[in-house]
Amino acid sequence: MLRVGLTGGIGAGKSTVANRLSEHGAVLIDSDKIAREVVEPGTPGLAELVEAFGEDILAADGALDRAALAAKAFAGEESRKRLNSIVHPRVGARTAELMAAAAPDAIIVHDIPLLVEGGLAPMYHLVVMVDAPEEVRVRRLVEARGMAENDARARIKAQATTDQRRAVADVWFDNSGAPDIVLAEVDALWADRLTPFEANVRLRKPRAPMSPKIAPYDETWPVQAERALARIRVVAGDNAVRVDHIGSTSVPGLPAKDILDLQLTVSTLDKADELADALSDAGFPRAEGEWFDDAHGEEGTWPKRFHFGGDPRRPINLHVRSRETPAWRLALLFPEWLRRNPDERDAYAAVKNAMAAKHAGDGTVERYTDEKQGWVDAAFTRADAWADSTGWTP
Ligand SMILES: CC(C)(COP(=O)(O)OP(=O)(O)OC[C@H]1O[C@@H](n2cnc3c(N)ncnc32)[C@H](O)[C@@H]1O)[C@@H](O)C(=O)NCCC(=O)NCCS
Numbered sequence: 234m235l236r237v238g239l240t241g242g243i244g245a246g247k248s249t250v251a252n253r254l255s256e257h258g259a260v261l262i263d264s265d266k267i268a269r270e271v272v273e274p275g276t277p278g279l280a281e282l283v284e285a286f287g288e289d290i291l292a293a294d295g296a297l298d299r300a301a302l303a304a305k306a307f308a309g310e311e312s313r314k315r316l317n318s319i320v321h322p323r324v325g326a327r328t329a330e331l332m333a334a335a336a337p338d339a340i341i342v343h344d345i346p347l348l349v350e351g352g353l354a355p356m357y358h359l360v361v362m363v364d365a366p367e368e369v370r371v372r373r374l375v376e377a378r379g380m381a382e383n384d385a386r387a388r389i390k391a392q393a394t395t396d397q398r399r400a401v402a403d404v405w406f407d408n409s410g411a412p413d414i415v416l417a418e419v420d421a422l423w424a425d426r427l428t429p430f431e432a433n434v435r436l437r438k439p440r441a442p443m444s445p446k447i448a449p450y451d452e453t454w455p456v457q458a459e460r461a462l463a464r465i466r467v468v469a470g471d472n473a474v475r476v477d478h479i480g481s482t483s484v485p486g487l488p489a490k491d492i493l494d495l496q497l498t499v500s501t502l503d504k505a506d507e508l509a510d511a512l513s514d515a516g517f518p519r520a521e522g523e524w525f526d527d528a529h530g531e532e533g534t535w536p537k538r539f540h541f542g543g544d545p546r547r548p549i550n551l552h553v554r555s556r557e558t559p560a561w562r563l564a565l566l567f568p569e570w571l572r573r574n575p576d577e578r579d580a581y582a583a584v585k586n587a588m589a590a591k592h593a594g595d596g597t598v599e600r601y602t603d604e605k606q607g608w609v610d611a612a613f614t615r616a617d618a619w620a621d622s623t624g625w626t627p
């Protein structure tokens with residue numbers, strides 16, 4: 234089962250995107266619709282609203298007069314919070330029921346206006362944002378929907394900012410043009426990303442081998458890593474001693490293979506085994522077989538657990554390690570040393586570029602990795618000396 238959170242400011246075009254995904258076969262859960270159901274005539278939800286906002290929010294037939302409630306509720310922060318505290322828990326409970334009832338191979342699209350405001354992004358495998366400039370949205374709401382302009386603007390003011398939305402969006406749809414433009418992007422998202430993502434998670438499929446192509450440093454790498462780490466924190470809960478973005482993509486200015494390396498620290502590998510299914514279900518399928526780090530000059534090898542990111546458009550390696558292993562410490566030390574020593578970072582960049590050019594035709598990363606290991610092993614010794622002299626500890 235794949236959970237996709239679909240959100241965006243009022244009037245941006247969520248419903249337009251949601252309807253297309255549903256035509257492709259997504260199971261749609263619509264928060265606005267549920268919010269209506271939980272305050273239908275005769276419900277405890279409606280009774281509580283009347284108690285809070287007065288009889289004049291009811292129409293002559295006893296149903297909720299939505300415009301009347303909107304006028305009262307969006308007039309100020311306190312009244313809006315009051316409204317939310319009555320409606321949101323009921324919407325949450327019903328949403329959980331619908332999610333639990335979906336088939337194991339379902340792609341659930343949850344159309345949820347207040348995803349960002351509720352801090353809910355890490356609960357989804359993927360967050361899809363629909364956006365359009367504020368003036369365009371207001372015009373659509375007023376002209377196409379007949380909404381009062383001050384109502385539209387009051388709701389926009391009560392919603393997340395564009396920057397807050399950018400931080401959590403894995404996919405960003407600009408719906409300022411003709412609907413056909415965004416709908417073509419939605420079709421591609423379904424075919425190229427959602428369908429294979431769902432299969433990767435359900436079937437615990439490993440990523441196909443990649444060639445050692447080096448990409449220039451991308452300043453969104455840490456932001457993308459943070460989104461994945463937030464999801465891992467939710468799943469691991471108290472079993473996570475810490476979670477970190479490690480590897481070359483965590484070193485600003487360093488070119489790297491476009492794969493995010495993440496490390497989940499657990500107290501013992503038994504905890505890693507307990508978490509394996511939950512991490513797999515949350516979008517990080519566990520890799521089969523036994524995985525080891527070599528001991529970097531010390532005796533023996535150190536076991537770890539290894540998971541892949543299931544999103545075909547965002548390659549991720551998730552290393553699950555316990556704190557006793559030297560590899561755990563080195564995974565934190567090495568990028569920190571590179572971040573603090575730009576000359577070493579640049580030397581490493583040169584080695585990577587040379588080795589990637591040499592092995593560009595290999596189709597796998599093995600020989601590329603082997604050949605740069607000589608430089609890396611020597612660098613570990615320098616990083617250790619740096620840690621000793623500066624007093625760095627993880
Ligand atoms: C106040 C109500 C009755 C007004 O009804 P109306 O038919 O005019 O609007 P509708 O429910 O279709 O919502 C349209 C859009 O308004 C925005 N909106 C609605 N409620 C809120 C809110 N509490 N805070 C911010 N924006 C909101 C969303 O973008 C939503 O998509 C209704 O919006 C409501 O019950 N809101 C509280 C529930 C809620 O938060 N719903 C949104 C997500 S669950």
Ligand SMILES: Nc1ncnc2c1ncn2[C@@H]1O[C@H](COP(=O)(O)OP(=O)(O)OP(=O)(O)O)[C@@H](O)[C@H]1O
Nearest residue numbers: 242243244245246247248249373377408410411412
């Ligand atoms: N690209 C577009 N060009 C013109 N009009 C559009 C476009 N996309 C959506 N609309 C219209 O704008 C209005 C808002 O779109 P839609 O209902 O999809 O937004 P929404 O984000 O779901 O809104 P809400 O937050 O109210 O649920 C609708 O009347 C819709 O028909």
